[in-house]
Structure formats: C-alpha cells, structure tokens
Amino acid sequence: MSLKNVIATDRAPAAIGPYSQAIKVGNLIFTSGQIPIDPASGQVVEGGAAEQVARVMANLQAVLAAAGASLDDVVKTTLYIKDMNDFGTINEVYSRYFTKEPPARSCVEVARLPKDVLVEIEAIAILDKK
Secondary structure, three states: OOOEEEEOOOOOOOOOOOOOOEEEEOOEEEEOOEOOEOOOOOOEOOOOHHHHHHHHHHHHHHHHHHOOOOHHHEEEEEEEEOOHHHHHHHHHHHHHHOOOOOOEEEEEEOOOOHHHOOEEEEEEEEOOOO
C-alpha cells in the first residue's frame, strides 16, 4: 500500500506537466504550485496581480477541498511572483484568505512563471486527526 495519495479535482486547473495537483501523505497535504488558470476555460484570467491572486487562491481552495482540507489547515505557503513591485497588491489580496492565524510564508521574485503569469502559490496543509 502506497503511503502517498494523489489528489485531483476538476474544480482546479489540470496539471500542465508530469505532476499531481496535490499529494496527501498521512495527514499532510502538499499542493503543487497553482497559477491563475480558470479551470472552466483553461485560460489565464484577465487582469493584473489582484485578479490573478484571487484565481490562484480559488484554485488552492479547490485542491485542498478535494483532499478534505481548507485554507484554515494550511501551515506554509510559498509565493513566486514575477515582479516584487506587485508585492503590496498580492499581499493585500492574499491576506483576505488568511484572516486568522496565517500560515508561515516565503515570497520569492522569479524571472518567469508558466504561461507568463504574475503569481504562483503552493501550500502545505495538515489535517487535524482529532
């Protein structure tokens, strides 16, 4: 029996490469980086950093829900952003999703992201086994 379980949902964009949307191992969930693709259209959402972060967070919520988790279960995120000048906007939108006990976080400016999006976010969540 494998210790890892592949998590997949059609409520978030399908993987665009050889990877899973998330992997669950025990009570830990590791999401792949989510980018601002609308799962219905398969297209990058229109707009700037604010619109892209909102779509990324919706995608993360969908992947986590498929694993039986929510944003409240997230303990760590990593943000990859194309332009640190967007940090304030990204932070403002991101903060709407983590209103209490926000997770630990890293934020890194990168040269380029898939499909030339402005932001990609991955998360680690833990399910309480109470």
